[in-house]
Amino acid sequence: MRRRGLLGALLSHAVLLAGAVLMAAPFLWMLLTSIRPPEEVFGTVFNLIPTRFAGYENYRVALVESNLPRALLNGAIVCLGILAVQLLFAIPSAYALAKLKFRGREWLFGLVLFGLCVPIQVPALPLYLGLAQAGLLDSFFALMAPFFLTVFGMFLFRQFFRSYPDEVLDAARLDGMGEFEIVWRLAAPAALPAIAAFSIFSIVAHWNDLYWPLIVVTSAERSVPSLAILAFRDSETGGNYGALMAAAAITTAPLIIGFFAARRAFLRGITMTGPR
Structure with a gap:
């Protein structure tokens, strides 16, 4: 039994290690390409480690000769605003949805679940037409407005609040606290792990989003990181894939740093919002 347990543990760790290598390989390739000179990117001789370090030139092009710094600032404004x-x-x-009893509550929750099945591409055309008629295209509001209401966030927080003790809520009501006061003074602070988990999902999704910014943004002043990389590749560097990968590494770095900084709260939030 001990040998079987040891064999199972080794096998599971081997599978996890293989998955980790598979997931990390594109990022490693991106970093190595970002320090390669142009002649080595598609050279006939493959070297895992570049024979000449070209990181300074590539990162200088990415930061100085492009709109990337402005796009990073715009991306932070859009993601945090959303x-x-x-x-x-x-x-x-x-x-x-989790704690108040009212008629139609289950129907509303059903609509929330239905909303999870509707991608942004479905209402994109009416949203675009409405923003165009209001003269709001190429603005921060146009980038953020379609995502202000999140059915995924409602579902995630509802799963967390279902496990919140009713006794605490009843005691707060007896003390004269209103429902909104209960939400923001009791429920929301207790939901910090779920908030951290949702924040990571939200920021990553909108930082990497290309579809909607490609529709509503028409000027370089409102470019977000995904658009900046697209324009960078098309108009600035041509075939300079080293500089392109440097720009990709710069835009990816904030997400990786943020995840590692909040990984404990993220894992707690995921485990505390499971099915109930």
């Missing part, structure tokens, strides 16, 4: 409004609406909505 996240703030999403939390403002999703937390009280999820609390109501």
Whole structure:
């Protein structure tokens, strides 16, 4: 039995290690390409480690000769703005679906589940036409507005709030606290792990989003990281894939750093919002 347990542990760790290598390989290739000179990217002789370090030139081109720094700032504004409004609406909505008894609550939750099945491509045309008629295209509002309401956030927080003790809520009501006060003074602070998990999902999704910015953004002043890389490849560097990979590494770095900084809260939030 001990040998079987040891063999099972070794096998499971081998599978996890293989998966980790598979997931990390594209990032490693990106970093190695970002320090290669142009002649080695598609050279006839393959060297895992570049024979000549060209990281300074590639990263200088990415940061100085492109719109990438402005796009990074725009991406941070858009992602944080979307996240703030999403939390403002999703937390009280999820609390109501989880803890308040009213007619039609289950039907509303069913609509939330249905909303999870609707991708952004479905309402993209009416949203675009509405923003165009209002003269709001090529603005931060156009980049953020379609994502202010998040059914995924409602679902995630609702799963967390279902496990929140009803006794605490009843005691707060006896002390004279209103429902909104309960939400923001009791429920929301207790939901910090779930908020951390949702924040990572939201920021990663909108930082990497290309479809919607490609539709509503028409100027370099409102470019986000995904658009900056696209324009960088098309108009700035041509075949300079080393500089292109340097730009990709710069835009990926904030997400990786943020995830490692919040990984403990992220894992707690995922485990605490499972099916109930």
